[in-house]
Amino acid sequence: MHDPFDDDILQAHVDDVWATNGPLALEAADDPFERLVTSIVNQQLSVASARTIRNRLFETCDITPQALLQAEPERLRNCGLSRQKTEYVRNVAEAFLQHEWTRASFADLNDEMVIDALTDIRGVGIWTAKMFLMFALGRPDVFPVEDLGIRNGMTTLYGESDRSRMREIADSWRPRRSLASLYLWRAAG
Structure with a gap:
């Protein structure tokens, strides 16, 4: 029970x-970067629209920082990402590479510290950071x-x-x- x-x-x-x-x-996601990209795709969209765009993106590209930075922006937009979300996804990819972030990178940070680190990235707000805490890191009290x-x-x-x-x-x-x-x-x- x-x-x-x-x-x-x-x-x-x-x-x-x-x-x-x-x-x-x-449960925590297997890949925190992939989960953060998912949260960006989901921003301000209906569940159905977000799922369609996410499926196209994941079928078209490897969801790694390197692959998303190497992909032509037009290729990302053809998946359904707006110009703005294309920029945001690439900003997140740059931050993950620059900081060499992994799940272990966030393990010793409290929730507020994770939110602060993520919201320094253009395109990541409080909602996106909280989705990351819940679904990427599996934090229990968000x-x-x-x-x-x-x-x-x-x-x-x-x-x-x-x-x-x-x-x-x-x-x-x-x-x-x-x-x-x-x-x-x-x-x-």
Whole structure:
């Protein structure tokens, strides 16, 4: 059985999801760079649009810093990336090469330090950095209130509230806010 959340509303939703689909789990990605590129592709797009562009990009290019820097920008744009996202992907590739980042590079950094390092890259904002913490590094206590799906899930379960109130509610989920977020995305539909 799962460890319960000390929140009756969230726990009831978790129990429903478990009964229907089994448990949700958060795992670190095999390749942090690839996961960061995925987050950039996903920025401000519908799930379906992002999936289509991501699939084209991953079929067309090796998703490594070297390969994305060597690819002609037009080739990346032909996958569906805008000029701006093409620049952002290349900026991330340059940063990974310059800093020689690997998963181990981030292991001793707390969440805020990782966010600070990543948001120094043009094209990586707080949302993207939090997605990296959750899905690239598997950090357990991230609450990405910047995400529309998270806010929609909060509204579905708790009613209308502002981001500040959502953060207050999420505080009771520490140190497992990342897992709670997976269930919020399910609540959003």
